[in-house]
Amino acid sequence: MIRSAHPYFAFLLLLIPLLVFMMLYQARKRKKLLLQIADSNLIEKLLSSFSSVKDYFKSYLMLTCFIMITLALIGFEVGTKYEQVKISGVDIVFALDVSASMNAEDIKPSRLEKAKHEIATFLDQLRGDRVAMVIFAGQAFIQCPMTTDYSAVRMFLDAVTVNTTTSAGTDFAQALDVIAQAFPRKSGDESASAAGKAAVIFSDGEDHNTESYSLLENLKKQNIKIFVVGVGTTNAAPIPIYDETGAVKDFKKSNGSVITTKLEEGFVSQLASETGGAYYAASTNELEVKKIYQEISKLEKSENSDYQFTEFENRYQWFLLLAVVSLCMDLVMHRRKTIKE
Numbered sequence: 001m002i003r004s005a006h007p008y009f010a011f012l013l014l015l016i017p018l019l020v021f022m023m024l025y026q027a028r029k030r031k032k033l034l035l036q037i038a039d040s041n042l043i044e045k046l047l048s049s050f051s052s053v054k055d056y057f058k059s060y061l062m063l064t065c066f067i068m069i070t071l072a073l074i075g076f077e078v079g080t081k082y083e084q085v086k087i088s089g090v091d092i093v094f095a096l097d098v099s100a101s102m103n104a105e106d107i108k109p110s111r112l113e114k115a116k117h118e119i120a121t122f123l124d125q126l127r128g129d130r131v132a133m134v135i136f137a138g139q140a141f142i143q144c145p146m147t148t149d150y151s152a153v154r155m156f157l158d159a160v161t162v163n164t165t166t167s168a169g170t171d172f173a174q175a176l177d178v179i180a181q182a183f184p185r186k187s188g189d190e191s192a193s194a195a196g197k198a199a200v201i202f203s204d205g206e207d208h209n210t211e212s213y214s215l216l217e218n219l220k221k222q223n224i225k226i227f228v229v230g231v232g233t234t235n236a237a238p239i240p241i242y243d244e245t246g247a248v249k250d251f252k253k254s255n256g257s258v259i260t261t262k263l264e265e266g267f268v269s270q271l272a273s274e275t276g277g278a279y280y281a282a283s284t285n286e287l288e289v290k291k292i293y294q295e296i297s298k299l300e301k302s303e304n305s306d307y308q309f310t311e312f313e314n315r316y317q318w319f320l321l322l323a324v325v326s327l328c329m330d331l332v333m334h335r336r337k338t339i340k341e
Contacts, residue, residue, distance in 0.1 A: 005075030005314055012070040019066065023059045054333060061330040068323035072316040088301045089129035090196035091146060093182045094119050094153075097203035097231075098162050099137040099170040100252060101261040104204070106237035107282065114282055115202035115231045116157055121286050122200065123150045125293045132182040133157065135164050136175035142182050170203070172212035172267065180222055196299040198225045198277070200292060204232040205264035212267065219275050225299070227277040227292045232263035 004010070096119065102112040123131070131153055133144040143164075144156040179199045205228075219226065238260055239252040252259045265279065272279040278295060280288035 003077050009073040061326045065323045065326040068319045072319035075314045075316050077314050090299050091130050093132045093179050093199040095134040095201040098164050104237040104261050106233040111231045121289050138169040140174040140178040170206050172207045176215045196301050198296045201228045205268045225277040226272050226275040228268040228272045228279045230281045236260035236262050
C-alpha cells in the first residue's frame with residue numbers, strides 16, 4: 001500500500017507546465033536577440049561549437065530536479081508491515097434502491113445519484129466499522145460483502161446504476177431478507193447475531209410486495225436496527241428514460257400516460273421505528289448522515305480481526321537521490337559540441 005505523507009505539496013506539480021513554457025520562451029527570446037545583433041551566417045560561425053541539444057538537455061535536467069524534489073516533499077510512504085490487527089466497530093449494511101423510480105430528478109441530479117453521494121459521505125465518517133452493500137429493486141443481492149476496505153465499497157458504489165438489476169419494481173421483502181443475510185453469524189448458531197448491527201436503507205419508499213411487513217419480527221429478533229433515508233419529494237415526478245449519451249429521450253409510460261412517482265414514507269418510516277432505528281428525509285446539507293452515524297455509534301461494538309499495514313516507510317530518499325543526480329549532471333555537462341579527433 002502506498003500513501004503520501006504530505007499531499008499538500010502536490011500543488012507544486014501544477015508549476016511544471018509553466019516551467020516548460022518559460023524554458024521554451026527563453027530559448028526563443030535568445031535566438032531572437034542574436035538575430036538582432038548579427039546575421040544568421042555570422043551567428044552560425046560564432047555558435048559552431050555550441051550544442052543546442054545539450055542546452056535543451058540541461059534545461060530538462062533542471063526540470064527533472066524540480067519534479068524529484070517535489071515528489072520527495074510529498075513523501076510517498078510504502079507499507080512495510082502487514083499484520084492481523086483487532087478493530088472495534090459496528091457492522092453496517094448499506095441498502096440502495098435501484099428501481100426505475102430512482103431515476104426521477106425531483107432531487108438533482110437524480111434520486112439514485114443523491115443516494116450514492118450520501119453513502120459516500122457516510123463512508124467518510126467511518127472508523128473501523130465493517131460495511132456491506134446490498135442492491136435491490138424487484139430482486140436483491142449483496143453487491144459488496146462485509147469489509148473494512150472502504151475504497152472497495154466506493155468502487156462497487158460507483159458502478160451502480162438502475163440497470164444493475166434487471167428485475168422491475170421494488171420488493172422490500174427480498175431486500176430485507178438479503179440485508180439480514182449480509183450480516184455475519186456466529187458459528188454454530190444461525191439465529192444469533194453479532195453486537196452492533198445496523199442497516200441504512202436509501203430508497204423512495206415504493207414497495208410492490210405486501211409481504212414486507214411480515215419480515216419486521218425477524219429483523220427485530222436478529223437485533224438489526226433499520227435506519228432509512230427517504231430519497232425524493234412528495235410531489236409527483238416523471239421517470240425519465242435515457243439514451244446512450246445519458247440524455248433524457250422520453251419518460252416511462254403506461255397505456256400512453258406518463259408514469260409518475262413520489263416519495264412514499266409510510267412503510268419505510270414504520271420499518272425504521274419498529275426496529276429501533278429512525279427515518280430521515282434526504283436533505284441538501286446531508287445532516288441526516290451525521291445523525292444516523294451518531295445513533296449507530298451508540299450501539300455495542302464488536303471486536304473483529306483484519307489484516308492491515310501497520311508500519312509505513314517514507315521513500316523520499318529515492319526521489320532526493322534522483323534530484324541530486326540530475327543536478328550533478330547539469331553542473332558537469334557543458335554546452336559545447338563533442339569534437340571527434
